[in-house]
Amino acid sequence: MFYYKALLKKNVTEYKITFSSFASGMNSEIDEGILPYKYAKSCFNYRIVNGALKDGIGFEPLTLPKNMDDPQNERQVIMETSQKVERLWLYRDFDQEENVAEYKILYYNRGEIRWIPLYGQSMYTFIIPSVIYNTSIPNAVNYRLDGKDYMIFSSPTDGMWRYNSNEMAQRIEDGPCIVSMCLHYERLFAIIENGERNRLSFSANLDPTNFNVSLDEGGFIDMQDDRGRLLKVVSFNDYVYVFREFGVARVSAYGDQTSFSVSQLFASSSKIYANSVCVCGDIIMLLTRDGLYSFNGSTTSKVTLGIETLFEGIKNEQCASIYHNGKYYLALKLNFNDGEKIGCENYSGGYVNNAIIELDLKTGDISITRGIDICDMLVIDDGVICKLIACFHGEHEKDIAQMTTDGKFFDTPLKKCWVSPKSNLGYPTQVKRIKEVFVKTKSPCYVKIATENKTKIFSLKGSNITQRIKANVFGEQVEVSFISQDSDTDISCPYITMGVTS
Numbered sequence: 001m002f003y004y005k006a007l008l009k010k011n012v013t014e015y016k017i018t019f020s021s022f023a024s025g026m027n028s029e030i031d032e033g034i035l036p037y038k039y040a041k042s043c044f045n046y047r048i049v050n051g052a053l054k055d056g057i058g059f060e061p062l063t064l065p066k067n068m069d070d071p072q073n074e075r076q077v078i079m080e081t082s083q084k085v086e087r088l089w090l091y092r093d094f095d096q097e098e099n100v101a102e103y104k105i106l107y108y109n110r111g112e113i114r115w116i117p118l119y120g121q122s123m124y125t126f127i128i129p130s131v132i133y134n135t136s137i138p139n140a141v142n143y144r145l146d147g148k149d150y151m152i153f154s155s156p157t158d159g160m161w162r163y164n165s166n167e168m169a170q171r172i173e174d175g176p177c178i179v180s181m182c183l184h185y186e187r188l189f190a191i192i193e194n195g196e197r198n199r200l201s202f203s204a205n206l207d208p209t210n211f212n213v214s215l216d217e218g219g220f221i222d223m224q225d226d227r228g229r230l231l232k233v234v235s236f237n238d239y240v241y242v243f244r245e246f247g248v249a250r251v252s253a254y255g256d257q258t259s260f261s262v263s264q265l266f267a268s269s270s271k272i273y274a275n276s277v278c279v280c281g282d283i284i285m286l287l288t289r290d291g292l293y294s295f296n297g298s299t300t301s302k303v304t305l306g307i308e309t310l311f312e313g314i315k316n317e318q319c320a321s322i323y324h325n326g327k328y329y330l331a332l333k334l335n336f337n338d339g340e341k342i343g344c345e346n347y348s349g350g351y352v353n354n355a356i357i358e359l360d361l362k363t364g365d366i367s368i369t370r371g372i373d374i375c376d377m378l379v380i381d382d383g384v385i386c387k388l389i390a391c392f393h394g395e396h397e398k399d400i401a402q403m404t405t406d407g408k409f410f411d412t413p414l415k416k417c418w419v420s421p422k423s424n425l426g427y428p429t430q431v432k433r434i435k436e437v438f439v440k441t442k443s444p445c446y447v448k449i450a451t452e453n454k455t456k457i458f459s460l461k462g463s464n465i466t467q468r469i470k471a472n473v474f475g476e477q478v479e480v481s482f483i484s485q486d487s488d489t490d491i492s493c494p495y496i497t498m499g500v501t502s
Contacts, residue, residue, distance in 0.1 A: 011502045012433075017425060018495035021051030022418065025366065027306040032421035042338060044355070044370035045407060045416035046484075052492035053418055053482060055407030057356060057369040062389055062400045064105075068119050071385050078123045081398055083110035085391040088378035088400070089140045091115070093149040093165045102165070103382050106151065107391065107400065108137060113153070113163075118382065131169045133158045143183055143208050152208060154178035156193040162209060172209045176201060180274070183208065184235040184253055191242070197229040198222055200242055200251065202260075219257050223249060227267060231274035236284060237297045243277050243286065246270075248295065266300050276330060278321040280361055285328045287316060292330075292359075305359075305366055310334040318352050322377040324388045328359045331374035331390075342415050343371020344394050352393045371414050406487050413487045422450070422479035425498075431476055433499040437469040439482070442490040446483040451475020466493065 017037060026043040027035060035041060045056040063074040079085070087108040094101045103118035107125075111134050114125045131153060138155040152172075154160040160175025179197065181190035188208035192199045204210035204217040211218040223230065228245025235241075240251040248266040252259075268288055276287035284295040285303075291311060292303040312335055319332040334355040344351040356369040373393040380387045388403040396410060407414055425432065434449055443462040448455065453475045460467055478498075482491055 012499040014499055016495055016497050022048050022053055023051040028309045029306050033423060035421040037420055040418050041421045042419040044368045045414045046418055047367045052490055055405060055487055055489045056367055058404040058406045058408040059401035060404050062402050065119050066121055068384055075123050077116055079398055080125045081109045084397040085109045085400055086137050086375055088376050088391055090380060091151050092142055128163055128169055131161045139178055139181055141181055141183055176211050180232040182233050182235045184240050189233050189240050191230040191233055221262055232277045234279055236279055243272055273316050273319055275319045276321045278323050280323040280328050320374055320376050322379055324379045326362055328361055330357045344373040347394050372409055408487055413485060416484040419481045420479055422477045424477055427500050431474060431501045432478055434471045434473040434496055436497045437471055438466055439494040440466045440492050443486045443488045445491060448481040448483060449473045450479040452477050
């Protein structure tokens, strides 16, 4: 006699996991096992707009208007240099006879300084004769003296020059070697390279080239304490602020120099990176080894980005920063630690910076561009045109380019990734079957589904309607990625259907 025992039937419950919006952005701080699916554990080269994934920041060769009356009619700029472009400045020279301001883009490339007219028919660049900086990169500031507009240059090793469009450049004899400088109430305040770098010097009133020390001319303030070397000086909210390795000092510099006073405001336990210091409207942004801070003139506040783990183990002395259209842009090196190599990370000679953080100071939204090695940035804004331009390390070190929002770096689309946390989706130990993925994408993209057992990658063409992927992937831990190698990206409304076995 045979006895039959009915097999136990496993219960499978159907669930729908919707992303609905990518607006929550990225968070690398929370363990991915408990990170909600609305966050990405990694997201780069996308910009999130109205909850959809769009193209991120890109750069294309610089173009400039032929004339002010028709700014859309532009000319291509041909870079006449065999050396690396390492600094960018904007020079404003007001023509008293024509009653109009003339602008020039100035740039430094290994020894010489060249210029490009903002408006004009010429596609070529021009050299400023005589001004030579062979051993260090100069600093520069635009100022007015005796009714004329000058650029004053000085580097930590090669001394000081001044330049006006209608005159030969003039070397300032005994001019100081300057690390950082700013104009404040008709004086030039400067950090002087004196070995210890503990001296803030200031010029005579109404003459930024006169640093002779006397009660009627220039002077200096030495800062001898444990806050470290002086790094950068800025004029902000009626004071001069000195950013040091481990702190910030405020200098009250009204009227006669005998009334100047100094207050040490902020002591940091982490090193401040000088090139990250940037005046952004009513605050100053700065990066330290442990993250990003905002400074309002008296106190500092930590800015929580949710990506602080990307700063770990990285030195960012050669970062660059700029403020543009309400956003703080910080070019730096980040530790993505994901085994990927994007853009400049593939260079055989290595890279200095590999990312740009764009932080909207009003909303707090951030986006990360990965694979571009920026050396310096400059905003051109004369009331007619407004552009952010940059120069680079590596392959494009002889170029100047303008920022775009097409996600391309010199016509090559950067690889874009949005990666969910690898999670049990709230059902630990239970096997999931990812049945289908629904997504709307207007350009080609890839959807990657990974579990501890298997990884599948699905290719989608662009379409105006929602597309369905029959995935059929099993596993306890599930990770979903949206990857694009194209431009004109627009990915939205994704969701997955799955069965959970109990």
